Amino acid sequence: MSTPEQTPPPSHTPDRARVFVVSGPTAVGKGTVCARLRERHPEVFVSVSVTTRDPRPGEVDGVHYHFVSDEQFDELIDNDGLLEWALVHRRARYGTPRQPVEDAVARGQVVILEIDLQGARQVRHSYPQARHIFLAPPNWDELVRRLVGRGTETAEQQAERLETAKRELEAIKEFDEVVTNGEIEETVDRLVELTGL
Structure with a gap:
């Protein structure tokens, strides 16, 4: 007869919470994937992340991001309402x-956190059960092509983002x-495999 220490946990206990950080x-292409x-x-x-930046063309509040003011963001921080947060660029x-x-974890859902590197590092400490997946470009030239092709940043912003990308x-x-x-x-096939969907 097994002792409690030898008994494997049920598949959806909090210890096996299926939370995956995609960074x-x-x-x-994190958002697209x-x-x-x-x-x-x-x-x-x-x-769906909250952000203090302005929406880009085509972005919908509550779908792509929750767009909030600096004051609203401060309130979330003060009330421990964020799992992680970062100043980006x-x-x-x-x-x-x-x-x-936390609600999705309690329901036993697979949870995906699509976040930047700073946020991923915070989650490693605040939610150690999470698995961390790094989404990499095929090569540097392709990353540059994707960034420039978005057409959502100025040349100066693009250069700044590419410097950040090198560190990331x-x-x-x-x-x-x-x-x-x-x-x-x-x-996506690989993510399905890794998350057990």
């Missing part, structure tokens, strides 16, 4: 609302898994 350098994953698996909970703050993530790529060894984002369907 990587700017313009690698996570959106496609959710299209294929609507049961996945993809956390010295321009705007981004954060992951805590309550929706150096953090690849901090992650549990690395997925190269070349062809989107293959990338």
Whole structure:
């Protein structure tokens, strides 16, 4: 007869909470990949970040991000309402609302946190059960092409983001898994495999 220490935990206990951090350098396609994953698996909970930056063309509040004022962001920090938060590119703050993530974990859902490197590092400490997946570009030239092709930043902002991307790529060894984002369907197939969907 097994002792309590030898008995394996049920598949959806808090110890086996299926929370996955998807991070990587700017313009690698984190948002596109996570959106496609959710299209294929609507049961996945993809956390919607809050941000103090202005919406880009086509972005919808509550879908792509929750767009908030600096005062609202401060209130979330003061009330421990964020699982992580960071100042990105010295321009705007981004954060992951805590309550929706905890609610999804309690329901036994697979949870995806699509966040930048600073946020991923915070989650490693604040939620150590999470698995960390680094989304990498096929090569540097392709990352540059994607960033410039977005057309959402000035030349100065692009240069700044590329400098940030170089530092972010150096953090690849901090992650549990690395997925190269070349062809989107293959990338999503790999995420499905890693998350056990």
